[in-house]
Amino acid sequence: MIRLGTRRSALATAQSTLVANELRALGHEVELVLITTTGDVNRAPVEQIGGTGIFVSALRDALLADEIDIAVHSLKDLPTAPVDGLVLGAIPLREDPRDVLIARDGLTLGELPRGSVIGTGAARRVAQIDALGLGVECTGVRGNVDTRISLVTDGKVDAVIVARAGVSRLGRLSEVTETLDPIQMLPAPGQGALAIECRADNTEVLAALAHLEDPATRAAVTAERQLLATLEAGCTAPVGALAEVVEGEDGPELWLRGALGQDDGVRRLSANGPVDDPVSLGKALANELLERT
Structure with missing residues (x-):
């Protein structure tokens, strides 16, 4: 029996059920263990209650205490x-990493009138929206996908921006009014991807998780997360990144785009490198972004 730890939210349990079903299809018995994290019970802005880690620390504690075998x-x-003693046992095939707009009256971002209010709690999104010069206003929001969409249907905001992957996993893509092109809105590093974490010494679980691994997704998100780490920024910082494995002149290569919000706008740069060295690519692009600020 594999004990799979998951947050209690609808999206987290949907994501964890996807992983559980894949493991079950491989012949494993899986039990979902529901765990409450700080980010689930505290509705204050993320940066005020600990920033990075508020959604994962309780899951990691349960792993280290041998209360669960994997965390999604x-x-x-x-x-x-x-974290000492823990590893990312698998990173499955990534969902669409882009952000989406869900707006009143079926409007797209460019169709929203000046003065419209867009709900988003992410500094990354606010910086990139402001850089577009559309004359719209961003206001901070917290809560799950259902809560955020209800702000639009209840008329409290004109639109919200959320991750497409979450909307897809909840079966609500029909409510999306625009999928935002990364040229306008680079996603958060790692957005759309799942991480399956386990104890480093649990060889049986690691062997099971190896069947869920997608090497191209791992290469892409490793480059994105290295860019974030090199910038010494947390998940609440105005950093966007998206890497993709593309066909180059000499075979597959990794193409990484990065965006860094500044007081005077957003710096955007891109670079490419070998698929088997995503760390160096992430570091190099981050350093170039820092040099341009």
Whole structure:
């Protein structure tokens, strides 16, 4: 029996059920263990209650205490610093990493009138929206996907921006009014990907998780997270990143785009490198962004 730890939210349990079903299809028995994290019970702004880690620390504590065997995280919520005794046993195939707009009256971002209010709690999104010069206003919001969408349907905001992957996993893509092009809005590092964490010495579980691994996704998110780590920023900082494995002149290569919010706008740069060295690519692009600020 594999004990799978998950947050209690609808999205977290949907994501964890996807992983559980894949493991069950491989012949493993899986039990979901519901765990409450700080981020689930405290509705204050993320940066006020601990920033990175507020959605994962309780799951990690349960892993280290041998109360669960694996934990399923949204990778974008996972701090970049490693934890002694724990490893990312698998990073499955990534969902669409882009952000989406859910707006009143079916409007797109460009169609929202000046003065419209967009709900988002992410500094990354606010910085990139402001840089577009659309004359809209961003206001901080917290809560799950259902709560955020209800702000639009209840008329409290004109639109919200959320991760497409979460909306997809909850079966609510029909409510999306626009999928935002990364040229406008680079996603959070690791967005759309799941991280399956386990104890480093649990060889049986590691062997089971190896079947869920997607090497291209791991390479991409490793580059994105290294960029974030090199910038010494947490998940609440105005940093966007997206890496993709593309076909280069000499075969597959990794293409990384990064965005860093500054007082005078958003710096955007891109770079490419070998698929088997995503860490160096992430460091190099982060350092170039820092040099341009």
